[in-house]
Amino acid sequence: xxxxxxxxxxxxxxxxxxxxxxxxxxxxxxxxxxxxxxxxxxxxxxxxxxxxxxxxxxxxxxxxxxxxxxxxxxxxxxxxxxxxxxxxxxxxxxxxxxxxxxxxxxxxxxxxxxxxxxxxxxxxxxxxxxxxxxxxxxxxxxxxxxxxxxxxxxxxxxxxxxxxxxxxxxxxxxxxxxxxxxxxxxxxxxxxxxxxxxxxxxxx
Numbered sequence: 183x184x185x186x187x188x189x190x191x192x193x194x195x196x197x198x199x200x201x202x203x204x205x206x207x208x209x210x211x212x213x214x215x216x217x218x219x220x221x222x223x224x225x226x227x228x229x230x231x232x233x234x235x236x237x238x239x240x241x242x243x244x245x246x247x248x249x250x251x252x253x254x255x256x257x258x259x260x261x262x263x264x265x266x267x268x269x270x271x272x273x274x275x276x277x278x279x280x281x282x283x284x285x286x287x288x289x290x291x292x293x294x295x296x297x298x299x300x301x302x303x304x305x306x307x308x309x310x311x312x313x314x315x316x317x318x319x320x321x322x323x324x325x326x327x328x329x330x331x332x333x334x335x336x337x338x339x340x341x342x343x344x345x346x347x348x349x350x351x352x353x354x355x356x357x358x359x360x361x362x363x364x365x366x367x368x369x370x371x372x373x374x375x376x377x378x379x380x381x382x383x384x385x386x
Contacts, residue, residue, distance in 0.1 A: 214269075219283055229244045292314045296309060296356050301351070314334065332375060366385060371383045
């Protein structure tokens with residue numbers, strides 16, 4: 183057994199290969215990722231998949247949507263990642279129907295105040311805004327936070343205007359059309375009432 187020809191597979195190589203987790207996704211495949219009640223469309227990257235998991239029982243894939251990158255695994259498929267939009271929609275609707283969620287279509291913006299600047303380190307356009315809603319609350323996003331809803335108070339506006347970017351980056355008033363996101367009821371924070379799906383506080 184110690185005299186195998188270089189490059190020739192032995193029985194142990196075959197066992198290891200046959201036990202590897204299967205490749206379920208290929209470059210270019212469309213994947214719908216569900217986060218709470220939100221759905222994002224991604225595509226599998228050209229990068230080769232990799233074996234992962236504590237016992238090498240899983241396989242990972244790099245995905246992107248042109249703006250952000252993410253990773254899904256074999257175990258995510260059918261749980262939070264789907265190959266059919268209809269199945270992803272069913273999963274998202276299950277969450278929305280059982281949690282406290284304000285749908286984006288139900289958020290009515292009356293007035294928007296926005297500021298922006300171009301970040302020197304990566305030439306990225308940075309935007310921060312607060313919007314008065316028809317119910318009197320504020321839908322807002324600071325430069326480095328998720329979108330969220332707070333009560334419309336003097337304190338909220340003062341906190342917005344005290345962002346360090348106003349001192350160090352000199353942002354200017356800009357015209358901005360804000361497209362609201364689904365908002366999920368917050369838990370574990372004092373002043374945010376609702377926030378977007380990607381924030382851990384937004385449980386719904």
